[in-house]
Amino acid sequence: MSYTIGIDLGGTNIVAGLVDEKYRLLDKAAVKTQAEKGFEYITDNMAKLTATLLGRAGLQKEQVSSIGIGSPGAMNKATGTLIFAGNLDWHNVPLGPAVEKKTGIRTLIANDADCAALGEFVAGAAAEDESMALITIGTGVGSGIVSGGHLFSPAGSCAPELGHVTLIAGGEPCTCGRRGCAEAYLSFSALIRDANRAADVTPDSMLAQLRERGEALNGKNIFDCAKSGDPAAKGLVDRFIELMGEFLGSVENAFGVRAIVIGGGISKEGDWFRRRVYDAMLPNVFAGETFAPALRMAALGNDAGVIGAAALEQYQ
Amino acid sequence: MSYTIGIDLGGTNIVAGLVDEKYRLLDKAAVKTQAEKGFEYITDNMAKLTATLLGRAGLQKEQVSSIGIGSPGAMNKATGTLIFAGNLDWHNVPLGPAVEKKTGIRTLIANDADCAALGEFVAGAAAEDESMALITIGTGVGSGIVSGGHLFSPAGSCAPELGHVTLIAGGEPCTCGRRGCAEAYLSFSALIRDANRAADVTPDSMLAQLRERGEALNGKNIFDCAKSGDPAAKGLVDRFIELMGEFLGSVENAFGVRAIVIGGGISKEGDWFRRRVYDAMLPNVFAGETFAPALRMAALGNDAGVIGAAALEQYQ
Numbered sequence: 001m002s003y004t005i006g007i008d009l010g011g012t013n014i015v016a017g018l019v020d021e022k023y024r025l026l027d028k029a030a031v032k033t034q035a036e037k038g039f040e041y042i043t044d045n046m047a048k049l050t051a052t053l054l055g056r057a058g059l060q061k062e063q064v065s066s067i068g069i070g071s072p073g074a075m076n077k078a079t080g081t082l083i084f085a086g087n088l089d090w091h092n093v094p095l096g097p098a099v100e101k102k103t104g105i106r107t108l109i110a111n112d113a114d115c116a117a118l119g120e121f122v123a124g125a126a127a128e129d130e131s132m133a134l135i136t137i138g139t140g141v142g143s144g145i146v147s148g149g150h151l152f153s154p155a156g157s158c159a160p161e162l163g164h165v166t167l168i169a170g171g172e173p174c175t176c177g178r179r180g181c182a183e184a185y186l187s188f189s190a191l192i193r194d195a196n197r198a199a200d201v202t203p204d205s206m207l208a209q210l211r212e213r214g215e216a217l218n219g220k221n222i223f224d225c226a227k228s229g230d231p232a233a234k235g236l237v238d239r240f241i242e243l244m245g246e247f248l249g250s251v252e253n254a255f256g257v258r259a260i261v262i263g264g265g266i267s268k269e270g271d272w273f274r275r276r277v278y279d280a281m282l283p284n285v286f287a288g289e290t291f292a293p294a295l296r297m298a299a300l301g302n303d304a305g306v307i308g309a310a311a312l313e314q315y316q
Numbered sequence: 317m318s319y320t321i322g323i324d325l326g327g328t329n330i331v332a333g334l335v336d337e338k339y340r341l342l343d344k345a346a347v348k349t350q351a352e353k354g355f356e357y358i359t360d361n362m363a364k365l366t367a368t369l370l371g372r373a374g375l376q377k378e379q380v381s382s383i384g385i386g387s388p389g390a391m392n393k394a395t396g397t398l399i400f401a402g403n404l405d406w407h408n409v410p411l412g413p414a415v416e417k418k419t420g421i422r423t424l425i426a427n428d429a430d431c432a433a434l435g436e437f438v439a440g441a442a443a444e445d446e447s448m449a450l451i452t453i454g455t456g457v458g459s460g461i462v463s464g465g466h467l468f469s470p471a472g473s474c475a476p477e478l479g480h481v482t483l484i485a486g487g488e489p490c491t492c493g494r495r496g497c498a499e500a501y502l503s504f505s506a507l508i509r510d511a512n513r514a515a516d517v518t519p520d521s522m523l524a525q526l527r528e529r530g531e532a533l534n535g536k537n538i539f540d541c542a543k544s545g546d547p548a549a550k551g552l553v554d555r556f557i558e559l560m561g562e563f564l565g566s567v568e569n570a571f572g573v574r575a576i577v578i579g580g581g582i583s584k585e586g587d588w589f590r591r592r593v594y595d596a597m598l599p600n601v602f603a604g605e606t607f608a609p610a611l612r613m614a615a616l617g618n619d620a621g622v623i624g625a626a627a628l629e630q631y632q
Contacts, residue, residue, distance in 0.1 A: 074603065083606075131470060147470050154447060154463050157607050159572025164602045166566045168485050169559055178565070178600055243485055249494070250482045254570055256475025284494055286480045287390065290399075291473045 003064050005053060005105070006119075006310030007046055008112060008302075009071040011035065011087045014042065016049035017303070018057055018064075019310035023123040025303055027053055035088045042088075043095070047102035067099060067107040068312035070115030070305045074158045077316060080109050108312040112305055114153050117144025118315055119308030120261050124299040129259035133251050134298070135162065136264035138219075140175070141183040145255055150315050152255070160255075163187070167247055182247050188219035188265060191240060195222045198232045205232035219265055244277045249284020252293050263298030270297065319380050321369060321421070322435075322626030323362055324428060324618075325387045327351065327403045330358065332365035333619070334373055334380075335626035339439040341619055343369055351404045358404075359411070363418035383415060383423040384628035386431030386621045390474045393632060396425050424628040428621055430469050433460025434631055435624030436577050440616040445575035449567050450614070451478065452580035454535075456491065457499040461571055466631050468571070476571075479503070483563055498563050504535035504581060507556060511538045514548045521548035535581055560593045565600020568609050579614030586613065 003026075007016045015030040029052045031045050046069070054061060073085030080096020100107040110118075117134035126132035126146075136142040141163030145152035152160060163183035164176050171180030172190065184190055195217045199208040206225040211217060225233035248260055260281075262274065278295040285292045300307060319342075323332045331346040345368045347361050362385070370377060389401030396412020416423040426434075433450035442448035442462075452458040457479030461468035468476060479499035480492050487496030488506065500506055511533045515524040522541040527533060541549035564576055576597075578590065594611040601608045616623060 074607075130472075147468075152463075152468075154572035156446075156574065157568075157572025158602055159568070159570060161569045161602045164566075164569045165481070166483055166562050166600075169483050169562045176602055178562075180562070246482050246485045246494075246496070250480075252473075252475070253477045253480045254475060256470035256473025258472065284482075286474055286477045286492055291390075 004310040005050055005064055005067045006306040007069045008305035015306055017306035018053040023307055025307055027056055029053055039093050043098040046099050050103050061104050064105050066313040067105050068309035069109045070112040070309040072112050075109050110312050113142040114144040114151050115308035116304040117146055118311050119300050119304030120298055121146040122311045123307050125261045125296040126259045131257045132259040132261055133255055133257045134261045134263050137266040138264035139189055140187050185243050191222055192217050194236050202232045206230035207232050241276050241280050245280025246284050248281040253286045257293050259294040259296055261296045261298050267298045320626040321366055321380055321383045322622040323385045324621035331622055333622035334369040339623055341623055345369055355409050359414040362415050366419050377420050380421050382629040383421050384625035385425045386428040386625040388428050391425050426628050429458040430460040430467050431624035432620040433462055434627050435616050435620030436614055437462040438627045439623050441577045441612040441614050442575045447573040448575040448577055449571055449573045450577045450579050453582040454580035455505055456503050501559050507538055508533050510552050518548045522546035523548050557592050557596050561596025562600050564597040569602045573609050575610040575612055577612045577614050583614045
């Protein structure tokens with residue numbers, strides 16, 4: 001039996017997991033990231049987490065064929081260099097080589113969204129599918145693609161950044177500096193922006209009343225208001241679903257995947273949401289039902305990134 | 317020296333070319349397609365064109381390692397079956413096997429837009445680039461992607477159909493049945509639609525005057541009016557270029573290619589157009605200049621499809 005280790009480098013925590021050949025997550029260990037302590041501190045912690053997992057499983061490092069690290073930002077996969085990672089304020093750091101040196105185990109790196117997609121592909125919602133796109137809807141809109149038996153993750157780019165594909169040219173400002181990106185309509189941030197605007201002009205709405213009681217609007221309570229029949233919230237959610245359908249149709253027309261997996265905070269909405277988004281997507285797929293992908297909700301939650309990182313050896 | 321043959325199956329003509337190992341086009345032969353005469357007739361003609369090319373070059377069929385066919389429509393590359401090709405009214409025909417049987421030469425098939433992209437990649441505008449997207453602007457908007465050393469052409473789909481990625485959700489009707497697709501704004505058909513609308517409301521414009529003289533508006537005369545300073549036409553072309561910039565930014569954010577090549581009728585506009593589209597694209601690329609692709613005009617014209625088909629053996 002051979003094992004791999006996946007490490008998910010997040011803004012808050014570093015999570016490492018030990019994974020077997022069937023991509024079963026056998027054990028996990030975590031520490032606070034503490035980005036301000038810098039590169040050596042963080043890579044030391046990655047090595048310590050690796051040692052912890054090996055120690056608890058009674059394994060020698062020779063039994064682990066590789067470590068995979070999922071990190072935010074853009075990277076050179078061939079050299080293991082992280083070109084930049086906004087939140088960590090790192091530029092051109094040798095992330096892969098440093099962890100490889102500190103652990104004595106071959107180390108690969110990839111973007112964290114790519115790792116999450118790979119996790120759902122090898123062991124989650126798309127485990128039975130030939131190819132897939134993961135679209136995560138949370139504060140922003142993230143994405144990863146697995147096609148032709150490997151991660152679609154071109155060298156020298158951040159792609160696929162499907163949250164920053166235009167949905168309405170010239171539309172709402174996006175965090176990236178453009179206007180009208182998918183993220184400017186299909187993130188919780190966008191939904192909250194629109195709900196606050198709606199609350200401003202409908203003082204009788206549940207949205208406005210929530211706010212009056214001092215509750216900040218968020219993805220969950222906006223969806224809850226819609227489900228309770230609040231017309232203002234329902235209008236927003238209907239529009240959100242309609243635009244999701246247009247966006248996922250475009251994703252399919254561009255990438256031709258056999259399954260689209262919806263992840264992130266919105267995946268908690270479950271099957272009613274999935275079915276409505278599917279119905280909204282179908283008329284937007286080129287050549288319609290012939291090529292329509294399956295639409296699935298993410299199955300692995302936060303473990304997707306760790307499991308996907310552990311699978312990099314085979315799918316990078 | 318080994319050779320390959322590329323065949324471009326168009327609605328009007330079938331063009332076959334003999335290509336050497338360096339993707340130089342040594343000879344071409346063509347016949348009318350005559351789609352109405354059916355599958356046997358057309359595949360017989362493909363075999364005859366092959367024999368013509370071999371005869372003129374004094375080659376034996378053993379010196380040709382493969383035939384590649386670029387066809388409109390969707391196909392199963394593994395079996396060589398054309399699933400459908402709208403204009404030919406073919407459904408599930410064994411295009412590859414039929415030509416292979418009639419010629420005795422291994423035959424591969426691919427989408428014609430994919431072949432055009434591959435042609436520009438191996439021997440044209442993107443010959444020095446690591447990866448590329450071809451965007452053809454003509455009656456419609458076509459596309460092909462070469463990434464990671466091969467055609468991005470997922471099985472069981474028409475993708476990449478980048479002309480049918482949303483540019484303005486809910487916008488102008490598209491030929492595909494959706495609204496707001498890139499093709500509904502960035503094709504000559506869309507430009508002509510908008511120019512006719514503009515001519516309706518600006519009777520003094522050069523556009524309206526052209527029409528009054530009985531000239532139908534087309535891509536070329538609309539661009540010419542803009543270059544002559546007609547405000548109505550200039551407004552349209554400015555808007556067209558602005559939307560091209562948004563669209564190509566989205567293509568880059570999705571696919572992360574090192575070069576984007578503009579082909580089709582619009583490529584005749586040349587370098588002033590390329591430079592303006594590049595300037596419009598740059599602010600739409602995620603992480604900006606770090607990852608901006610080169611923007612090039614197609615170099616091979618109609619030969620791209622033949623040369624790319626001849627390269628399928630290596631890049632499919």
